[in-house]
Amino acid sequence: MIENKAELVKPYSDSGSKKEQIAEMFDNISERYDLLNHLLSLNIDKLWRRKAVRLIKPYNPSIMLDVATGTGDFAVELMPLNPKEIRGIDISAGMLEVGKAKMRRRKLSDTITLELGDAENIGYNDNYFEGVTVAFGVRNFEDLRKGLSEILRVLKPRYPVVVLEFSKPRSFPWKQLYNFYFSFVLPLIGKTVSKDARAYTYLPESVKAFPEGKDFISILQEVGFKKVTEYRVTFGIATIYLAEK
Ligand SMILES: C[S@@+](CC[C@H](N)C(=O)[O-])C[C@H]1O[C@@H](n2cnc3c(N)ncnc32)[C@H](O)[C@@H]1O
Numbered sequence: 001m002i003e004n005k006a007e008l009v010k011p012y013s014d015s016g017s018k019k020e021q022i023a024e025m026f027d028n029i030s031e032r033y034d035l036l037n038h039l040l041s042l043n044i045d046k047l048w049r050r051k052a053v054r055l056i057k058p059y060n061p062s063i064m065l066d067v068a069t070g071t072g073d074f075a076v077e078l079m080p081l082n083p084k085e086i087r088g089i090d091i092s093a094g095m096l097e098v099g100k101a102k103m104r105r106r107k108l109s110d111t112i113t114l115e116l117g118d119a120e121n122i123g124y125n126d127n128y129f130e131g132v133t134v135a136f137g138v139r140n141f142e143d144l145r146k147g148l149s150e151i152l153r154v155l156k157p158r159y160p161v162v163v164l165e166f167s168k169p170r171s172f173p174w175k176q177l178y179n180f181y182f183s184f185v186l187p188l189i190g191k192t193v194s195k196d197a198r199a200y201t202y203l204p205e206s207v208k209a210f211p212e213g214k215d216f217i218s219i220l221q222e223v224g225f226k227k228v229t230e231y232r233v234t235f236g237i238a239t240i241y242l243a244e245k
């Protein structure tokens with residue numbers, strides 16, 4: 001069985017629940033999260049979300065769930081699919097508050113509803129959603145297999161999940177540049193702007209420990225997903241996984 005070492009990487013302390021520490025960390029950085037996201041990724045994260053949306057377009061989903069929605073950026077990207085309803089769940093009340101204000105500002109609150117909810121115990125019926133998305137969320141789950149099983153449960157048969165997550169470039173010079181940026185530049189900017197020193201050292205540590213590529217594909221298949229494919233984007237800095245129930 002493939003081990004997910006990222007479950008052992010916690011933001012603040014080795015003891016205690018990862019889930020509580022993750023919620024606390026994202027509460028701490030919620031006000032600066034969007035700014036830092038776009039600053040640190042030079043907006044490339046937007047292109048990745050858009051590619052992920054193109055992959056689910058052929059399924060024509062009408063009721064969708066964005067898991068670990070944070071401030072709701074992935075939910076917003078789903079709007080061109082013209083869904084009837086988008087629900088976003090997250091365990092950080094702080095991130096959701098920023099997201100709700102964003103939906104009100106953009107007049108999207110009629111379609112996009114953001115609410116407190118745990119990926120590992122999703123409060124919806126079996127076979128309810130016609131598409132589920134998760135961006136930069138699964139690496140933070142306390143129990144990855146439980147979260148993925150819950151996603152499978154709430155999906156309708158033959159409908160897709162798309163998971164966007166960081167991965168690690170493998171070839172020269174991207175691997176070396178990435179290591180320098182992720183291990184030194186990003187923690188420094190993150191610490192200065194967010195005022196939470198740990199949040200942006202947790203990020204590279206958790207990415208390093210997370211099973212990517214064929215290991216993550218094996219976990220998706222083990223949980224019960226079918227037709228699993230991966231798309232490495234921007235030299236492998238991130239990977240989009242597409243799978244069906
Ligand atoms: C890096 S943010 C990503 C937010 C958003 N998806 C995006 O693309 O910007 C990760 C989010 O995952 C949430 N999260 C972590 N574990 C979770 C869980 N078990 N259930 C729901 N949300 C979770 C965190 O609270 C945080 O808001």
